[in-house]
Amino acid sequence: xxxxxxxxxxxxxxxxxxxxxxxxxxxxxxxxxxxxxxxxxxxxxxxxxxxxxxxxxxxxxxxxxxxxxxxxxxxxxxxxxxxxxxxxxxxxxxxxxxxxxxxxxxxxxxxxxxxxxxxxxxxxxxxxxxxxxxxxxxxxxxxxxxxxxxxxxxxxxxxxxxxxxxxxxxxxxxxxxxxxxxxxxxxxxxxx
Amino acid sequence: xxxxxxxxxxxxxxxxxxxxxxxxxxxxxxxxxxxxxxxxxxxxxxxxxxxxxxxxxxxxxxxxxxxxxxxxxxxxxxxxxxxxxxxxxxxxxxxxxxxxxxxxxxxxxxxxxxxxxxxxxxxxxxxxxxxxxxxxxxxxxxxxxxxxxxxxxxxxxxxxxxxxxxxxxxxxxxxxxxxxxxxxxxxxxx
Numbered sequence: 063x064x065x066x067x068x069x070x071x072x073x074x075x076x077x078x079x080x081x082x083x084x085x086x087x088x089x090x091x092x093x094x095x096x097x098x099x100x101x102x103x104x105x106x107x108x109x110x111x112x113x114x115x116x117x118x119x120x121x122x123x124x125x126x127x128x129x130x131x132x133x134x135x136x137x138x139x140x141x142x143x144x145x146x147x148x149x150x151x152x153x154x155x156x157x158x159x160x161x162x163x164x165x166x167x168x169x170x171x172x173x174x175x176x177x178x179x180x181x182x183x184x185x186x187x188x189x190x191x192x193x194x195x196x197x198x199x200x201x202x203x204x205x206x207x208x209x210x211x212x213x214x215x216x217x218x219x220x221x222x223x224x225x226x227x228x229x230x231x232x233x234x235x236x237x238x239x240x241x242x243x244x245x246x247x248x249x250x251x252x253x254x
Numbered sequence: 255x256x257x258x259x260x261x262x263x264x265x266x267x268x269x270x271x272x273x274x275x276x277x278x279x280x281x282x283x284x285x286x287x288x289x290x291x292x293x294x295x296x297x298x299x300x301x302x303x304x305x306x307x308x309x310x311x312x313x314x315x316x317x318x319x320x321x322x323x324x325x326x327x328x329x330x331x332x333x334x335x336x337x338x339x340x341x342x343x344x345x346x347x348x349x350x351x352x353x354x355x356x357x358x359x360x361x362x363x364x365x366x367x368x369x370x371x372x373x374x375x376x377x378x379x380x381x382x383x384x385x386x387x388x389x390x391x392x393x394x395x396x397x398x399x400x401x402x403x404x405x406x407x408x409x410x411x412x413x414x415x416x417x418x419x420x421x422x423x424x425x426x427x428x429x430x431x432x433x434x435x436x437x438x439x440x441x442x443x444x
Contacts, residue, residue: 109284125280132282191279194273
């Protein structure tokens with residue numbers, strides 16, 4: 063029972079649902095429609111959750127591979143959407159699929175190395191970005207996922223908590239500690 | 255470090271802003287969702303399992319029934335039916351009776367042994383009105399229906415067979431007796 067339902071039972075008048083509850087209800091409806099074969103509904107879900115999945119994958123695999131893995135994650139989700147019982151946990155469900163796919167990538171792929179800065183990067187700006195991303199990838203999993211979602215995908219802490227199903231307090235702590243660790247790794251001021 | 259900017263992008267933090275600008279090159283670029291491969295509806299082979307099993311079983315039963323009928327029919331074709339109704343003759347066995355007293359002559363009204371051959375069905379019955387033989391297409395041979403000469407010939411034939419069988423029995427006993435004698439002699443010699 064949602065908070066608005068409880069309030070309605072107590073105060074005997076309709077209480078408007080919170081934005082988070084409205085969003086969850088809308089997403090649940092999207093999932094229901096997607097389960098019945100509505101592709102537009104699934105496309106809407108894709109637009110909402112693709113950045114989350116991309117961020118989680120990017121925290122583990124090279125950027126060039128991330129987009130393909132995102133597609134695989136959503137394809138797998140579409141085929142197994144009917145197995146999702148709780149419609150409100152689709153974010154954490156997709157995150158789990160994304161983590162598993164990223165792990166499978168390293169299990170099946172040949173060991174590769176990203177091209178050096180001189181060959182692959184055409185400007186120093188992109189080279190600096192690769193350096194920062196590489197530093198984030200060396201961090202513990204909880205920090206690197208949160209930092210990538212915040213710094214790369216541009217999500218706020220609240221959005222990260224809502225999408226991943228984590229507690230906001232945990233996300234806040236992970237962001238703070240991860241940022242401190244990144245500063246130490248890159249040196250005070252942002253670069254080594 | 256401005257925690258509020260890190261948490262919900264309120265306020266200002268030049269360091270984090272610079273990191274965001276640099277890392278923006280790796281940001282997710284909106285793309286179309288993957289082409290969903292819908293499962294085509296293929297007729298499940300499971301549907302055919304039960305009718306296939308039934309048809310197979312039915313065919314098997316049909317084959318068994320047909321073969322059983324054919325076997326039964328062939329057996330009935332081969333069976334010779336002989337009705338012996340109150341035989342008027344007595345099978346005398348003069349040979350054995352003359353030689354050994356303990357040989358008991360066969361009792362009267364006995365069906366001859368040749369009639370009890372493997373594939374001959376002998377139905378001995380007093381004639382019952384209204385009862386018909388099972389195989390109607392076959393005419394039963396009754397002794398009573400024979401003419402006098404035929405009866406005589408039949409009786410002579412029976413006597414001849416009886417004599418020959420008794421002779422054969424004598425020969426068989428003689429051979430067995432000789433064998434016993436020979437066996438006794440060889441044992442004594444040892």
